[in-house]
Amino acid sequence: MRPLAYARVSTVAEAVEIVAADPAGAFLAGGTTEIDLVRLGVARPDLLVDINDLPLHDIEDLPGGGVRIGALARMSEVARTPVIAGRYPGVAQALLLGASQQLRNMASMGGNLCQRTRCAYFRDGVSPCNKREPGSGCSALDGLNRGHAVLGTSEHCIATHPSDVAVALVAFDAVVHTAGPGGARRIPIDDFYLPPGDTPDRENPLRHGELITAIDLPPAGIAERSVYLKFRDRQSYEFALVSVCAAVRVEDGLVTEARLALGGVGTKPWRSRLAERRLLGAPATAESYAAAAAYELSAAVPRRHNTFKVELAQRAIVRGLTQAARGGMR
Template sequence: MRPLSYVRAMAVEDAVERVSGDPAGAFLAGGTTEIDLIRFGLAEPDLLVDINDLPLSGIEDLPGGGLRIGALARMSDVAKDGAVSRRYPAISEALLLGASQQLRNMASMGGNLCQRTRCPYFGDGISPCNKRNPGTGCAALEGINRNHAILGTSPHCIATHPSDVAVALTAFDAVVHTMGRDGDRRIPIDDFFLLPGDTPHIEHALGHGELITAIEIPAAPVAARSLYLKYRDRQSYEFALVSVCAALRVADGTISEVRLALGGVGTKPWRARRAEERLRGAAPTTESFAEAADAELAAASVRRHNAFKVAFARRAIVRALHQVMGTTDGGRP
């Protein structure tokens, strides 16, 4: 491992100033991703600023029923928090399904949002990868791409974002609070994550030295009846092939409110807005669920090994919407 400097920050402003002042500086929270990136040569900071002593781990009620979650709150603490599990059960489920117990005990909420892709071509350190070495190409385009994205792709990158909880947070319009040298910012989570376009190495809207301080989840009564459905190659700790966060409210026989977001299929946590639009005002039937899924997946761009994800995601969306209603379509993804 290459030599680097380490310091513990005692104030948010101090942490921001130290990292902002060093082009190769980085924040260290739980370290469950950052240490691996350094070990494998995928990140090369010369300064690590430990932020674990900062007062950013609380979970607070907001007026109207929303929540503010500190960026240093551990995944396990958020998952078992009563307000989270009652008001946003899908967020709790996504956290529990997102990592092993040991990792959840260490990993922070802010760090989870900033984790890098698990694309094997990014991780192997030698294959062409525009995320790792911009301009070198994307080995996944013609390589083994079974786990790769079908939505939001570009000719430069088809890697998926690995976070589960980010999918649920996207469904409920979370807002990411940050602090940088220029002051505080509020970034809607759908704007926080960036599509790859021709700059896949730029994955989120944070500037260098800008620190996530909290995640705000607006009040959403529909979220009280929500779930996170995750399909993966094995039931133990594994990343999603396809996942769905769904919340639904029905009034007078039609869908009055719906939230739908997908994981495992997009280059960022994917808000299924086309599907939501189709579902509003529709009857809650298998047919309307399938039509909404088809509308969302019509834009899919598939490769040799991941074409199955279109049908898989369609069935998963239908299944999730039925489950959140307490009904069944009689099929299985």
């Protein structure tokens, strides 16, 4: 590992000031992603600023029934907090399925949202990769792309975003709070993740020195019956081939509201708005769910090795909606 400077801070303002002043500075929280990338030579900071002493660990109620999650709250803590497990079970399930117990005890919520793709071409440090070295090309386009995206892709990148909990947060319109050199910002989470387009190296709108401070989940009664399902090669800790967060409200046999988001198939956590709109007013049946799923996946652009993801995602949507309509996991 190359030499690094290290600083430990106790206030948000100090953390922002130090990182913003160093073009190669970076924040360090749980370190479960950042340290891996430094060891691989993919991330090359000169300075790591340890933010673990910042007062950003709390999980608190918001007026009207929402919840604010501090950016340094650990995944395991958030998953077992009664207000999350009760009001947003899909979020709790996504956290529990997102990593091993050891990683969940270390990984912070803010760090989870900012983690980089697990695309092997990005992480090997030598293959052409537009995320790592803009303009060098995308090795996955014609390479081994079984785990890659089929939605939101471009000719410059087809890497998936790896976060599980981000999928559930996107389904329920979470808001990301930040502090930076330009002051505080509120960023709707669906806007927090940028499609690759011509600039796949730019994954989110954070400016250098801008720090996530909290994540708000707004009130959403439909979330109380939500589910998160994850389909992967192994049932032990593994990244999703396809995942789905689903919630549905049914009245008199018809769908009156639906929330749906996918993981493992998009270049960002994928809010399935086409399917949601298709479901409104439709009978709450497997046939309606399948039609909505097919409509959502009609825009998919599969590659040589990941064509199976299109059908797997459609089946996952049907199962998720069916389970949610029956009352979720509880």
